[in-house]
Amino acid sequence: MTDNNAGNPLVAVIMGSKSDWETMRHADETLTEFGVAHECHVMSAHRSPQLASEFSAGAAARGVEVIIAAAGGAAHLAGVTAAHTILPVLGVPMKSDALNGMDSLLATVQMPAGIPVGTLAIGKPGAINAALFAVAILANSRPELRTRLAEFRRKQEEQIRSVTLP
Numbered sequence: 001m002t003d004n005n006a007g008n009p010l011v012a013v014i015m016g017s018k019s020d021w022e023t024m025r026h027a028d029e030t031l032t033e034f035g036v037a038h039e040c041h042v043m044s045a046h047r048s049p050q051l052a053s054e055f056s057a058g059a060a061a062r063g064v065e066v067i068i069a070a071a072g073g074a075a076h077l078a079g080v081t082a083a084h085t086i087l088p089v090l091g092v093p094m095k096s097d098a099l100n101g102m103d104s105l106l107a108t109v110q111m112p113a114g115i116p117v118g119t120l121a122i123g124k125p126g127a128i129n130a131a132l133f134a135v136a137i138l139a140n141s142r143p144e145l146r147t148r149l150a151e152f153r154r155k156q157e158e159q160i161r162s163v164t165l166p
């Protein structure tokens, strides 16, 4: 587990295995860049089902406002998490060895009506965008975050505009 930026975590980043960290560290880094207090944990819908259920059910009471859940293969962590909380849950499908992440994507995205999971792209882009999505949710009620997000977009566009090709 890691805790980043002092204060109660507003975002919880959870992942099914330590092997997901190399991808999910990008979510951690993006949240740190925006100064959003967050925590990162490993827990598995299959290997530690009780931990995953208890964590999800208790997150809102601890002040968490958004949960990012990453898993690969039979990727049920985001769905199980969403089943235990009414907090927004963002799912990040990990790029798996066997099927290149298509298994993770379908397992994460194909939720039954009634229990939503906001599913992002497979792998690193999904990890970064899940963090940006979490920032956007938090920014609705936090003007300083809204300003930072607008500035992020402005710089990103500036970089694209300044590209020169050989």
Ligand code: RP5
Binding pocket: 015, 016, 017, 018, 019, 020, 044, 070, 071, 072, 073, 094
């Ligand atoms: C999933 O199985 C994890 O989220 C990970 O993406 C995948 C493989 O896990 P390890 O066998 O590397 O622990 O539960």
